[in-house]
Amino acid sequence: MLIKTDQGYAHPIASEITPRAVFEERRAFLRSLAVVGAGTPLGLWAARDARAQAAGASAAAPAAPALTTGPGKLARLPAVRSAIDGAFVMDKLTAYEHVAGYNNYYEFGLEKSDPARNAHTLRTRPWTVSVEGECAKPRTFGIEDLLKLAPMEERIYRLRCVEGWSMVVPWVGYSVSNILRAVEPTGKAKFVEFVTLADRAQMPGLRSSVLDWPYKEGLRLDEALHPLTLMAFGLYGEVLPNQNGAPLRLVVPWKYGFKSAKSIVKIRLLERQPRSSWEVAIPSEYGFYSNVNPKVDHPRWSQATERRIGEDGVFQRKRPTLMFNGYEAQVGQLYAGMDLRKFY
Amino acid sequence: MKARLGAVLMHPLCKPVVALVLLLPLVALVWGALNDTLGANPAETLIRNSGEMALRCLLLTLAVTPLREWTGVAAFARLRRLLGLLTFSWAMLHLLTYSWLDMGFYLDDIVRDTVKRPFILVGMLALLLMLPLALTSFNAAVKALGSSRWKRLHQAVYAVALLAILHFFWMRAGKLNFGDVAVYAALLAALLGWRVRRLLGRGTH
Numbered sequence: 001m002l003i004k005t006d007q008g009y010a011h012p013i014a015s016e017i018t019p020r021a022v023f024e025e026r027r028a029f030l031r032s033l034a035v036v037g038a039g040t041p042l043g044l045w046a047a048r049d050a051r052a053q054a055a056g057a058s059a060a061a062p063a064a065p066a067l068t069t070g071p072g073k074l075a076r077l078p079a080v081r082s083a084i085d086g087a088f089v090m091d092k093l094t095a096y097e098h099v100a101g102y103n104n105y106y107e108f109g110l111e112k113s114d115p116a117r118n119a120h121t122l123r124t125r126p127w128t129v130s131v132e133g134e135c136a137k138p139r140t141f142g143i144e145d146l147l148k149l150a151p152m153e154e155r156i157y158r159l160r161c162v163e164g165w166s167m168v169v170p171w172v173g174y175s176v177s178n179i180l181r182a183v184e185p186t187g188k189a190k191f192v193e194f195v196t197l198a199d200r201a202q203m204p205g206l207r208s209s210v211l212d213w214p215y216k217e218g219l220r221l222d223e224a225l226h227p228l229t230l231m232a233f234g235l236y237g238e239v240l241p242n243q244n245g246a247p248l249r250l251v252v253p254w255k256y257g258f259k260s261a262k263s264i265v266k267i268r269l270l271e272r273q274p275r276s277s278w279e280v281a282i283p284s285e286y287g288f289y290s291n292v293n294p295k296v297d298h299p300r301w302s303q304a305t306e307r308r309i310g311e312d313g314v315f316q317r318k319r320p321t322l323m324f325n326g327y328e329a330q331v332g333q334l335y336a337g338m339d340l341r342k343f344y
Numbered sequence: 345m346k347a348r349l350g351a352v353l354m355h356p357l358c359k360p361v362v363a364l365v366l367l368l369p370l371v372a373l374v375w376g377a378l379n380d381t382l383g384a385n386p387a388e389t390l391i392r393n394s395g396e397m398a399l400r401c402l403l404l405t406l407a408v409t410p411l412r413e414w415t416g417v418a419a420f421a422r423l424r425r426l427l428g429l430l431t432f433s434w435a436m437l438h439l440l441t442y443s444w445l446d447m448g449f450y451l452d453d454i455v456r457d458t459v460k461r462p463f464i465l466v467g468m469l470a471l472l473l474m475l476p477l478a479l480t481s482f483n484a485a486v487k488a489l490g491s492s493r494w495k496r497l498h499q500a501v502y503a504v505a506l507l508a509i510l511h512f513f514w515m516r517a518g519k520l521n522f523g524d525v526a527v528y529a530a531l532l533a534a535l536l537g538w539r540v541r542r543l544l545g546r547g548t549h
Contacts, residue, residue, distance in 0.1 A: 098384040101384060102383065102384035102385065104519075110519070110520075110521040110523060111521075112384075112385075113383070163518075163519070165385055165388075210520045210521070211520070281520060282517075282518075282520070285518060297460070298518065299461070299518075300461055300463060300514070300515065300517070300518040301461065301518070302453075302457065307385065307387060307388075309384045309385055310384060314377050314380075314382070314386040314387050314390065314445065315444070315445070317448035318446070318448070
């Protein structure tokens, strides 16, 4: 594999280059910063911050740069900007209404408009997450403990659905490693399984036996400990909407979206590789790894391209999908020497 | 009642109204595409809806004969050609939206996609089978082919229907989302079942 000289995020493709309108906006913002005498090298952030800061009128530049703000319907979830390599893609954010209105959460229905319509029945308090298995200090965390376990960070990740569409989401959370380290995995621990809520009283979708409930997902321990592997508690600066997996969900940005299990109730450290729900349902189509890979197609459709929700116009050709969803510089070494066609 | 139904079906406006009703979704889709009101994934909405409309028109086409026999109103047969052509039109729109929005009109990609994915191949086969039916849908074609040969040719519609349902089923199989498929499959089974029963009934008499 070539050594990337690019710092952090890799930008190999012309279509990934910041659109003209955005960089012009950035310049205008830098000019306005210069006017208030705070022309610090915030250039990269200017495009996104411009709107938020414009709303804050002409107050002097804030000590910490403003974070993404949502529509204000849900409780705020304060965060700091993540310092992790790859935590911020430069792509335009997908609108909140699309992030919260178009997604898969089979426990609330099979259509992508169903979760937003049906997930109001999900009760996110009280909520506990038991972390168990191959660890020295198994423990059941209350959601309040987890919210305080590590500082909340904002991270802007791409999300690539296995169905061929993608989004750019500003998540709030912290690396899953914070939780795993708290329970001290033993030397036997090689894999991590994430078990999600399955309650018929709250989730109408459980009446259909489309998947073997509860929905389960798994990662190799080194994948789970990778700093980019996020436990998200919020998005757009607010707590997660129910339909997006409240009160806490996994986000693994270099894997297809279904790997990022929602509404997690149990985390198990395991010696042997667990089987994830989609792997059990259709083993020929869904593998354990499910890394975003434009060269390995889903049997029913190509994975070479994707449609960015809310951005790529109806009549625009789909954009190329990037290896590891563009996170190759950060995670490529996890799979060094592996045949990714075999371990799909 | 029977006479009233017959009169409605024989009315000169009957066919234009049926055509208008079944093409109205097209107006809505085009308007929505131009005004960006087709939701988060407008391309998917266009491809899905055109395919589903084709399937609906196909089921309506196959319902003509059972309706005619069941009600005893022969005038239902007047609608069959129109419904068949509407099925073909929606199927062509389905092909157009797929080729354009999913494949960007890259012929290489379309060919590769077709040979690689059984559900696309089956959909293409259904389209291909519909082509001779649409091309021989005018009166002179019936005369030229002879009535019995024309009828035999147009029995290909049953194959089209089975391929279309299989196409829909295989597409949804990727995410195990079979609710809609089951509804259409049940309707098709009823329509084809009625024909099978009639055929068997004739045999025993």
